[in-house]
Amino acid sequence: MIEAVGLTKKYGEKVAVDGISFTVRAGRVTGFLGPNGAGKSTTMRMMVGLDRPTAGSVTVNGKPYAQHRAPLGEVGALLDAKALHKGRSACAHLLAQAATHGIPRRRVDEVIDATGLGAAARKRAGTFSLGMGQRLGIAAALLGDPHTLILDEPVNGLDPEGVLWVRQLLRALAAQGRTVMLSSHLMSEMALTADHLIVLGRGRVIADAPVSDIVSRAHGASVRVRTPMAAQLRALLCTRPDISVTFTEPDALDVTGSTAPQIAALAAAAGLVLHELTPVEVSLEDAYMELTATEVEYRSAAPSDAPAGARATTGDAR
Numbered sequence: 001m002i003e004a005v006g007l008t009k010k011y012g013e014k015v016a017v018d019g020i021s022f023t024v025r026a027g028r029v030t031g032f033l034g035p036n037g038a039g040k041s042t043t044m045r046m047m048v049g050l051d052r053p054t055a056g057s058v059t060v061n062g063k064p065y066a067q068h069r070a071p072l073g074e075v076g077a078l079l080d081a082k083a084l085h086k087g088r089s090a091c092a093h094l095l096a097q098a099a100t101h102g103i104p105r106r107r108v109d110e111v112i113d114a115t116g117l118g119a120a121a122r123k124r125a126g127t128f129s130l131g132m133g134q135r136l137g138i139a140a141a142l143l144g145d146p147h148t149l150i151l152d153e154p155v156n157g158l159d160p161e162g163v164l165w166v167r168q169l170l171r172a173l174a175a176q177g178r179t180v181m182l183s184s185h186l187m188s189e190m191a192l193t194a195d196h197l198i199v200l201g202r203g204r205v206i207a208d209a210p211v212s213d214i215v216s217r218a219h220g221a222s223v224r225v226r227t228p229m230a231a232q233l234r235a236l237l238c239t240r241p242d243i244s245v246t247f248t249e250p251d252a253l254d255v256t257g258s259t260a261p262q263i264a265a266l267a268a269a270a271g272l273v274l275h276e277l278t279p280v281e282v283s284l285e286d287a288y289m290e291l292t293a294t295e296v297e298y299r300s301a302a303p304s305d306a307p308a309g310a311r312a313t314t315g316d317a318r
Helices: 040-047 090-099 105-114 130-142 160-175 187-193 211-217 230-237 260-270 284-291
Strands: 002-011 014-024 028-033 055-060 075-078 148-152 179-183 196-201 204-210 222-226 244-249 252-256 276-280
Touching: 002 040, 014 040, 014 055, 014 196, 014 204, 028 040, 028 160, 028 187, 040 055, 040 075, 040 148, 040 179, 075 130, 090 105, 090 130, 105 130, 130 148, 130 160, 148 160, 160 179, 160 187, 187 284, 196 211, 196 284, 204 211, 211 284, 222 230, 222 260, 230 244, 230 252, 230 260, 260 276
Parallel strands: 028 179, 028 196, 075 148, 148 179
Antiparallel strands: 002 014, 002 055, 196 204, 222 252, 222 276, 244 252
């Protein structure tokens, strides 16, 4: 379990993390989200003792990271896959880490095999692709068979097989009762992997809830209705306050502001035949964008506002 209480980090006058409190519980995958500059990386660095809090505290399995006698057996972290000696082979890198905790060579071989690094184990890490570097970083995080995993963008650069492998690995570890914390900007992958989300915005917690709750709270959820009596149903629904109805096809409606059971009950009472009644939820990406709309510190220009050079075609590039 990871527990933050009043966690604060300032860099001069800049408040990167502003008194946040949360708990990452064992037995589930917790997604850690937020726009660039929200304080995610700083928070994760404080979890593993790389940054010292200005105020508050964060503990992992009941202790600050530095107080664990064998930290690799408690916490496996991937915060920067490039943080390694590029002249060492993957195997040598893992053996050096294993030596600090008395971890046997067989465990190094196990994580090399588990992460698909077997063919590259003797190659210098500096020659690795982004995806292979990520695999090595994950192997290092798994080396001590830790109770807790903290991973920042672990699928960055991985191919589809690698992404699926990471997803299945994290869910399997959580099912074993371990604590898994995952940060990523890939909302589609987070929707498939995470059970719970903690969302930061400008250094504060703006959401701490199950994925399903965050999605259900978002505006835009609708019900798709198909009926040969579309005009009559629309007229009936439009008499109700807060219900919006849009024709998507001559016999199909998109209804917001009402639920599928409510629509079915109204149609049945009016003797209207329904051929389809399908709730359409917003995506996690839509819910996240709505949640963080006012929390973005670094906002990209709209495509029409991009500098002329940025809109140049490949043929115009110099």
